[in-house]
Amino acid sequence: MGVDFTEPDVPADAVGRRVFCGVDRATVRYVGPVPPTPGLWLGVEWDDPSRGKHDGSHGGVHYFTCRHSTGASFVRPAKVNFGVDYLTAVRQVYHDNTENEPSEDTPIPVMWTHVKEQSLQNRTSVLLHKTGVNGAGAEGEIRKVTPNVKWLDLSRSLISRWSDVIDICEQLDRLEKLVLSFNRLRLTSDPSLHCRAFCRLTVLTLHDCDLTWPQILECAPMWPQLEELSVPENNITELQRPVDVLQNIRSLNISSNPLQQETVLCLSALPRLELLNLSNTGLSIIRFEDAAPGCQTAMFPTLKELYINDNNISEWCVVDELAKLRGLVKLSCRHNRLTTSDRNRKTADQILIAKLGRLSVLNNCQIHAEERRGAELDYLKMFGEEWLKAGGPGQSNAEFACQHPRYQSLIDKYGAPEEGELKKPQPLTLKNQLLKITFVFPDDAERSQIEKKLPASMMVQKMKGFLHRLLKIPATDLRLSYSSPMKAETEFEIDNDLKTLFFYSIEDGDQVLVRWS
Secondary structure, three states: OOOOOOOOOOOOOOOOOEEEEOOEEEEEEEEEEEOOEEEEEEEEEEOOHHHOOEOOEEOOEEOOOOOOOOOEEEEOHHHOEOOEEHHHHHHHHHHHOOOOOOOOOOOOOHHHHHHHHHHHHHOOEEEOOOOOEEEOOOOOHHHHHOOOOOEEEOOOOOOOEHHHHHHHHOOOOOOOEEEOOOOOOEOOOOHHHHHHHHOOOOEEEOOOOOOOHHHHHHHHHHOOOOOEEEOOOOOOOOOOOOOOOOOOOOEEEOOOOOOOHHHHHHHHHOOOOOEEEOOOOOOOOOOOOOOOOOOOOOOOOOOOEEEOOOOOOOOHHHHHHHOOOOOOOEEEOOOOOOOOOOOOHHHHHHHHHHHOOOOOEEOOEEOOHHHHHHHHHHHHHHOHHHHHHOOOOOOOOHHHHHHOOOHHHHHHHHOOOOHHHOOOOOOHHHHHOEEEEEEEOOOOOOOOOEEEEEEOOOEHHHHHHHHHHHHOOOHHHEEEEEEEOOEEEEEEEEOOOOOEOOOOOOOOOOEEEEEEO
16 A cells, blocks of 8 residues: 655755655655746756656756756645655554554554554564655664564655665664566665675565666675575666676576676676576677587576567577576567477477476476487478488588487487488478378278378368367377378377377378378
8 A cells, every 4th residue: 555645845955865756756856946937946857758858958958967857846835745764654554454443533452552562573574665765864774673573565656766765774683585577776975885784695686777777786795695686677788797796697588688698697696696687788799719619618607597578589599509508497589480390399399398408497388208319200300301411321410410409319329210200391282282192090900091281281180180080089098190191101100189180291191191099
């Protein structure tokens, strides 16, 4: 719930302070007259630039500087709110939520107040999102009233300086998790002197705080035990190597920042990093030049989870580079431009699985052993013709090995694909061609063959549905393979319901062999 404020006087230190104006927040940049209109005005820079009207100028006079040409306004003091201190916000939020509170006409007994204060002393989480906290208040009172807080949310507050955050947190001796998102905080001098305020802090969220990476590194000495840092939607562009800071970081979310992608490798200096979120950062390429194709890089030695959603990745060589990461087991790669010849997302996922041999989770879905086996066998067939053209068995072709670093290891695992198994590319017009297919039932000698014309674009799943209606046998029990008149003695397994007849290179006149459990 929100906090009720009384109309404030203008503080002596108003310039630089944060304010509410309605539901919007801004920073005061000017206090004084704005002729010819009489009276006192506040010049404010809005967090949301679209809320403003000008750049801090009026009538040809430049009163203050604003980063955006239309990000500023002049408002009357009566229209703004400078907020309240931490304990006022705590009591208003949590006392107002207490059930069976005495009415306004009933005096509040001393015992009632004591019960409320005791409840606050027992709280381990204090969530003051949007409550207008502007500072610590009376010295030492926070430690008395909320001594057991482990999780503090001050997002969208009116705190304007890191020193105010320090004044609050140094009284919370058990603080482990801190959320400061959607604030604008001026830096403090010599951050290393303030380690005590955050001595137990392990999780910090700074979503949309208009921070650069150098500013984060400058503040980092305050957080010696930090393990999880989330800084999406800031002003982070060029990354620098963290030196003697952030050395305990296990999880780093740097998504939705316009990164200079060649600087991403600077993060490999984090010795304990296990999870990295680079989604929506403009990423299109990454290279680990210390390792040849198929080898392991020394960079990011502890990285297990990587999120690269909503980027510009279109080259499969990027996936081959990711395969160099020795510990990568979870990858999320949605909404990129990795495509295959059949434009099928499922096929692209199969190639990802085949190229990343250690991966156990793709796009938040567990990769089961059967799925991996199918993906790797399909990969062998899919690129088998290229492999043969590159020399095939016993030949070394550097270009093919560079494009398909895992191919030889998959041959070692499953054996080389036979020529009849290879998925040869066909003209796109065949996708819409009708194929005459003969269904035969080798385990049921009394059942006659059936001829049907089916589109090459039909999925195996739909073909099984047709057979289910014909045979009255559950589609899940059906096992299919096919043979060609040219090699009638060889059967090719149809093992993926989400593939098309075109994918399996089934041609006009082929036989589909139907068996069931």
